[in-house]
Amino acid sequence: MKHNLPELNFNYNDLEPYIDAKTMEIHHTKHHQGYITKYVNALEGSDLLEKDVEDVLRNLEDVPEDIVQAIVNNGGGYYNHRLFWTILTPKKTRMSDDLSKAIDRDFGSFDQFKDAFSNAAKTQFGSGWAWLVVTDDKRLKVVSTPNQNAPFEFGSPILALDVWEHAYYLNYQNKRPEYVENFWNVVHWEQVSKYYKELL
Numbered sequence: 001m002k003h004n005l006p007e008l009n010f011n012y013n014d015l016e017p018y019i020d021a022k023t024m025e026i027h028h029t030k031h032h033q034g035y036i037t038k039y040v041n042a043l044e045g046s047d048l049l050e051k052d053v054e055d056v057l058r059n060l061e062d063v064p065e066d067i068v069q070a071i072v073n074n075g076g077g078y079y080n081h082r083l084f085w086t087i088l089t090p091k092k093t094r095m096s097d098d099l100s101k102a103i104d105r106d107f108g109s110f111d112q113f114k115d116a117f118s119n120a121a122k123t124q125f126g127s128g129w130a131w132l133v134v135t136d137d138k139r140l141k142v143v144s145t146p147n148q149n150a151p152f153e154f155g156s157p158i159l160a161l162d163v164w165e166h167a168y169y170l171n172y173q174n175k176r177p178e179y180v181e182n183f184w185n186v187v188h189w190e191q192v193s194k195y196y197k198e199l200l
């Protein structure tokens with residue numbers, strides 16, 4: 001199968017002032033493309049190239065031992081960014097009633113969920129990601145992962161936030177908490193709700 005850089009559903013400057021155009025362009029065309037290229041190179045000649053990267057990451061026991069770390073890193077970077085772009089939008093969107101109810105059920109309230117997620121993003125030491133995942137028993141859970149590790153050990157992700165410095169440094173410098181707070185202005189709740197529905 002083809003492993004192409006996915007197109008964004010918005011222009012690089014559409015998320016301003018929350019995420020600036022230059023950051024978006026470099027993040028997409030250089031960082032994301034870089035992970036995809038290295039992933040394909042690591043799997044050169046392997047049948048695993050016929051599978052979607054998500055399948056490969058969910059079945060790491062099928063990956064030759066000498067390239068597992070390269071796949072965790074670059075396959076993770078490939079998958080994580082592909083998901084991340086889809087949950088961002090300049091449009092004002094609303095989450096579904098089902099997701100809203102599940103958030104209340106599992107976190108107490110939307111504000112408590114938001115605090116838990118923001119906190120995971122702000123306190124992830126070094127580079128990594130914050131996630132909202134749906135667990136095997138269909139509960140919502142906030143987790144964080146280091147580096148480019150995908151969150152499949154915890155569940156299936158429906159919301160992601162990249163907290164690598166390359167995601168915010170040009171605009172926010174060292175102020176990761178400000179970037180995290182502004183992230184909430186560009187979340188594509190309709191898409192997150194769709195991912196949630198698909199997992200029920």
Ligand code: MN
Pocket residue numbers: 027031081162164166167
């Ligand atoms: Mn990134």
